[in-house]
Amino acid sequence: MSLYVMKFGGSSVGDTERMKRVAKRIVEKQDEGHQCVVVVSAMGDTTDDLIDQAKLLNDEPPAREMDMLMTTGEQISIAMLSMAIHQLGRSAVSFTGWQAGFLTEAEHGKARIIDIRPDRVLKALEEQKIVIVAGFQGISEDGEITTLGRGGSDTTAVALAAAIKADACEIYTDVDGVYSTDPRIVKCARKLKEISYDEMLELANLGAAVLHPRAVEYAKHNNVRLIVRSSFNHNEGTLVKEEAVMEQGVVVSGIAYDKNVARISILGVEDVPGVLATVFGALAEAKIDVDIIVQSGVLDGKADFSFTVALSDQQRALSVLEGIRKVIPYREVNTEDGLVKVSIVGAGMVSHPGVAAQMFGALSKLGVSIKMVSTSEIKVSCVIEAGKLQEVVKALHTAYNLDTEEQVFVGGPQDRR
Amino acid sequence: MSLYVMKFGGSSVGDTERMKRVAKRIVEKQDEGHQCVVVVSAMGDTTDDLIDQAKLLNDEPPAREMDMLMTTGEQISIAMLSMAIHQLGRSAVSFTGWQAGFLTEAEHGKARIIDIRPDRVLKALEEQKIVIVAGFQGISEDGEITTLGRGGSDTTAVALAAAIKADACEIYTDVDGVYSTDPRIVKCARKLKEISYDEMLELANLGAAVLHPRAVEYAKHNNVRLIVRSSFNHNEGTLVKEEAVMEQGVVVSGIAYDKNVARISILGVEDVPGVLATVFGALAEAKIDVDIIVQSGVLDGKADFSFTVALSDQQRALSVLEGIRKVIPYREVNTEDGLVKVSIVGAGMVSHPGVAAQMFGALSKLGVSIKMVSTSEIKVSCVIEAGKLQEVVKALHTAYNLDTEEQVFVGGPQDRR
Numbered sequence: 001m002s003l004y005v006m007k008f009g010g011s012s013v014g015d016t017e018r019m020k021r022v023a024k025r026i027v028e029k030q031d032e033g034h035q036c037v038v039v040v041s042a043m044g045d046t047t048d049d050l051i052d053q054a055k056l057l058n059d060e061p062p063a064r065e066m067d068m069l070m071t072t073g074e075q076i077s078i079a080m081l082s083m084a085i086h087q088l089g090r091s092a093v094s095f096t097g098w099q100a101g102f103l104t105e106a107e108h109g110k111a112r113i114i115d116i117r118p119d120r121v122l123k124a125l126e127e128q129k130i131v132i133v134a135g136f137q138g139i140s141e142d143g144e145i146t147t148l149g150r151g152g153s154d155t156t157a158v159a160l161a162a163a164i165k166a167d168a169c170e171i172y173t174d175v176d177g178v179y180s181t182d183p184r185i186v187k188c189a190r191k192l193k194e195i196s197y198d199e200m201l202e203l204a205n206l207g208a209a210v211l212h213p214r215a216v217e218y219a220k221h222n223n224v225r226l227i228v229r230s231s232f233n234h235n236e237g238t239l240v241k242e243e244a245v246m247e248q249g250v251v252v253s254g255i256a257y258d259k260n261v262a263r264i265s266i267l268g269v270e271d272v273p274g275v276l277a278t279v280f281g282a283l284a285e286a287k288i289d290v291d292i293i294v295q296s297g298v299l300d301g302k303a304d305f306s307f308t309v310a311l312s313d314q315q316r317a318l319s320v321l322e323g324i325r326k327v328i329p330y331r332e333v334n335t336e337d338g339l340v341k342v343s344i345v346g347a348g349m350v351s352h353p354g355v356a357a358q359m360f361g362a363l364s365k366l367g368v369s370i371k372m373v374s375t376s377e378i379k380v381s382c383v384i385e386a387g388k389l390q391e392v393v394k395a396l397h398t399a400y401n402l403d404t405e406e407q408v409f410v411g412g413p414q415d416r417r
Numbered sequence: 418m419s420l421y422v423m424k425f426g427g428s429s430v431g432d433t434e435r436m437k438r439v440a441k442r443i444v445e446k447q448d449e450g451h452q453c454v455v456v457v458s459a460m461g462d463t464t465d466d467l468i469d470q471a472k473l474l475n476d477e478p479p480a481r482e483m484d485m486l487m488t489t490g491e492q493i494s495i496a497m498l499s500m501a502i503h504q505l506g507r508s509a510v511s512f513t514g515w516q517a518g519f520l521t522e523a524e525h526g527k528a529r530i531i532d533i534r535p536d537r538v539l540k541a542l543e544e545q546k547i548v549i550v551a552g553f554q555g556i557s558e559d560g561e562i563t564t565l566g567r568g569g570s571d572t573t574a575v576a577l578a579a580a581i582k583a584d585a586c587e588i589y590t591d592v593d594g595v596y597s598t599d600p601r602i603v604k605c606a607r608k609l610k611e612i613s614y615d616e617m618l619e620l621a622n623l624g625a626a627v628l629h630p631r632a633v634e635y636a637k638h639n640n641v642r643l644i645v646r647s648s649f650n651h652n653e654g655t656l657v658k659e660e661a662v663m664e665q666g667v668v669v670s671g672i673a674y675d676k677n678v679a680r681i682s683i684l685g686v687e688d689v690p691g692v693l694a695t696v697f698g699a700l701a702e703a704k705i706d707v708d709i710i711v712q713s714g715v716l717d718g719k720a721d722f723s724f725t726v727a728l729s730d731q732q733r734a735l736s737v738l739e740g741i742r743k744v745i746p747y748r749e750v751n752t753e754d755g756l757v758k759v760s761i762v763g764a765g766m767v768s769h770p771g772v773a774a775q776m777f778g779a780l781s782k783l784g785v786s787i788k789m790v791s792t793s794e795i796k797v798s799c800v801i802e803a804g805k806l807q808e809v810v811k812a813l814h815t816a817y818n819l820d821t822e823e824q825v826f827v828g829g830p831q832d833r834r
Contacts, residue, residue, distance in 0.1 A: 065500050068511050069492075069493060083478045087474060087475040
């Protein structure tokens with residue numbers, strides 16, 4: 001008998017029919033002799049509908065009241081899923097975030113988990129019940145209802161799995177597992193049997209929307225075995241763990257891309273100590289995430305440097321730079337969008353020199369010029385023009401021996417709360 | 418400066434436009450220099466929609482999970498109302514039942530309030546905030562989310578008013594106040610300026626659906642000044658309190674009716690001690706409420722008696738009687754529906770003999786035969802055939818000098834949760 005945390009996203013419980021299917025799935029798991037704790041998101045569009053309603057009442061609804069409102073979405077889900085399980089003749093009990101013991105910071109809308117006190121969850125398990133927990137929510141020390149920041153229900157599931165020492169945390173999605181790349185672009189993408197936390201983190205951060213990075217970090221930190229699998233079939237899924245077994249001859253595990261990229265360059269900056277600290281300090285203060293940073297050589301005591309930000313932050317970032325012009329004089333700022341970041345990820349890279357060169361070669365063969373490069377031990381990212389994205393991803397997928405014969409079914413976009 | 422509890426039902430906050438209107442109303446109250454605690458029900462049809470969804474998942478949804486589900490309705494309302502008030506530039510804070518300190522029994526779906534610990538409400542008032550509390554809900558000692566039984570949000574408002582020692586509890590409805598009778602039947606019904614708790618209790622119990630009897634009982638017990646008034650205009654409303662001032666020459670305050678009546682008669686019962694106790698004990702055990710009980714004389718050691726039950730309990734009551742036939746032998750049982758109970762209510766009756774006779778006379782003049790009679794110090798009820806209900810109510814209204822010149826506006830049915 002193993003103890004599983006099973007997480008179902010909003011699209012998996014999008015309507016009552018799907019809810020029933022999920023209930024059946026959980027009961028099957030119990031029939032296999034396992035204990036089940038289920039984490040569930042708000043049904044389908046519930047969250048968006050609530051946001052729309054709120055906007056009708058207030059241009060900028062207070063974060064505390066938004067949390068009060070949004071958490072009803074998951075509360076509806078847990079109650080309904082519990083009812084559906086009862087209908088199948090099993091005993092189940094639903095818990096809100098606060099009932100399940102999720103103690104968080106008081107930061108409304110983006111609270112971090114401080115502690116989990118899962119007494120009621122454990123007691124219900126002892127009573128042979130299927131336990132259903134509302135994702136994405138918790139309670140502050142002052143008794144305020146909070147929602148977790150990005151990563152929501154995935155993080156709830158992983159954190160709960162760690163707290164109750166579950167044998168594994170299964171994330172049910174609308175795809176079969178983690179793929180070597182986006183199957184919407186490369187039909188012969190390969191489903192990965194295993195992948196390491198670090199690789200998954202890179203893939204997650206790079207826009208492979210199966211698992212939220214924060215949940216992966218949490219899993220890595222607490223060594224929670226993560227399984228990503230489909231809620232529509234019984235295929236095996238992808239196991240995410242510390243040391244993944246690499247397939248023979250495969251150095252790169254996956255190819256990711258991110259369309260949400262804008263480049264900003266600052267030209268002719270006085271090259272004195274503290275310049276970068278001032279620039280990126282100001283951006284950080286404005287809560288703008290900077291991704292790749294490249295500084296080219298210094299000429300005549302003046303330096304040029306470039307960085308990328310999310311497309312949605314582009315204009316704000318330019319304002320910030322305008323604002324610090326008096327402190328950090330520069331010749332000019334220019335910016336560019338219509339870009340994309342393509343990355344190869346693989347734990348095997350470290351021991352295989354030439355992996356990056358192979359990437360540059362493939363891009364060059366397609367006549368694609370590389371705007372920026374960034375590398376880590378397990379990834380190489382290139383910023384290129386968006387136009388040739390599909391060709392590039394396909395070419396890299398082939399170049400790194402990732403193509404398979406099978407064709408992948410691709411469902412709708414997965415609700416990630 | 419007074420402290421008001423203001424309660425708005427589901428139809429008053431049926432959509433975002435109405436929600437905004439309620440917010441404005443509350444802000445006006447604050448502008449008059451008062452402190453406001455607002456109790457609010459679920460928006461319009463939310464509750465029914467949730468029940469419909471639940472039924473799709475489970476024929477008999479477990480009561481605990483129904484409470485988990487239903488309480489989201491009020492939670493949505495409080496968050497939205499708070500947002501609407503913030504939009505008007507005021508500080509407001511919403512509390513769920515458990516946050517507001519409503520400790521209840523663990524009886525899901527019909528919990529009674531055990532205690533109220535309104536620390537957070539009082540603290541928020543000190544901070545000059547408008548406090549918004551979810552009606553109809555609480556928490557058990559085990560931390561389970563509960564809903565109050567019938568009377569729901571009215572009871573929440575009155576109980577909270579008692580707990581925080583509010584100066585008054587205003588119940589906002591879709592009518593101007595408590596009327597001398599149903600304005601849908603008698604256009605010239607009279608709005609009562611004042612009415613005593615006891616009279617209101619009789620009227621509420623008799624089907625005048627403005628206030629739930631349990632809320633009135635609670636108000637009487639804790640001496641909470643209740644004001645019933647319209648959420649659509651600023652008319653004065655009706656004050657419910659211990660000793661109401663009677664208008665000159667008005668002995669009867671109101672005329673109520675109840676269509677939900679079935680008569681059951683047991684004929685030829687052995688007249689030995691304990692018969693009634695056995696019969697009505699068995700009915701009570703089956704949770705069947707018995708209203709009027711009439712025993713006629715004893716003939717040859719056999720007695721006949723009749724009683725009324727709610728129409729929806731009629732068949733179950735007959736089964737119960739069938740079940741006890743071996744213990745309490747009787748000749749036959751007969752039953753009748755298509756009946757209605759008409760009542761005159763007035764604290765002044767005690768000191769005015771002949772009030773009942775006047776009623777019987779009025780009925781007789783209309784050729785209506787009286788099936789059963791029941792009296793208390795402040796009311797006389799007659800069970801009659803339903804056919805002439807409208808004529809009867811009109812005639813009694815005139816007979817007791819209740820007609821006015823004004824015509825009453827009648828809105829839609831008020832959501833009573």
